[in-house]
Amino acid sequence: MNKKRLKLACLLFALTFLVGAAFAATNGALVFGGTVRINNVATVQEARLEFISVNTHQAPGRTASIIEENGRKRLNFEIVRNWPPSPSPGGADVPPPPISFEIENTGSVAVELSNFDIIEGEPFYTITLFRRRADGVHVGVALPLTIAPGEVLSGTLDYWISPNYFPEEFDELVFTASMALNYHQAR
DSSP: OHHHHHHHHHHHHHHHHHHHHHHHHSSSOEEETTTEEESOOOOOOOOOEEEEEEEOTTOTTEEEEEEEETTEEEEEEEEEEESSOOOOTTSSOOOOOOEEEEEEEOSSSOEEEEEEEEEESOOOEEEEEEEEOTTSOEEEEOSSEEEOTTOEEEEEEEEOOOGGGSOSSOSEEEEEEEEEEEEEEOO
């Protein structure tokens, strides 16, 4: 019986020695049939793109804000048109400056911006995005667009309404809209 125990002890020692030698010979990762990993550090990556600022340029009849709902930031804006339109110094009804905004990739991986989700309101506006080049010049970019972690893009939102959309007479028309960013992790 002692010979059996001695053989078993020698076998366990040899097995322990071989496993230790195998681990020492690897570069830090020892895999047993794909189920057990040693020294495997998984990096948590987060894809997150969000609105960080909005500016109406103090144009009368325009308000805008960024709100967070269910962990997702969205841009809300409202435009009020009065009748009769207030003429500019030149006599024509000149629209006020566009609403400007900035979006930033606040995550840890590159994301691809596909489009803007219209959550509420009518799409009576055009959106133009700008990326700053190394020389500081802003250039227009098209969607889809890959945005690196920490990168900030600026954009403008021009609200256009066809005169055919206006009723014959009105005192005040209010247009409200809300939009969010539609993006995913870049491949």
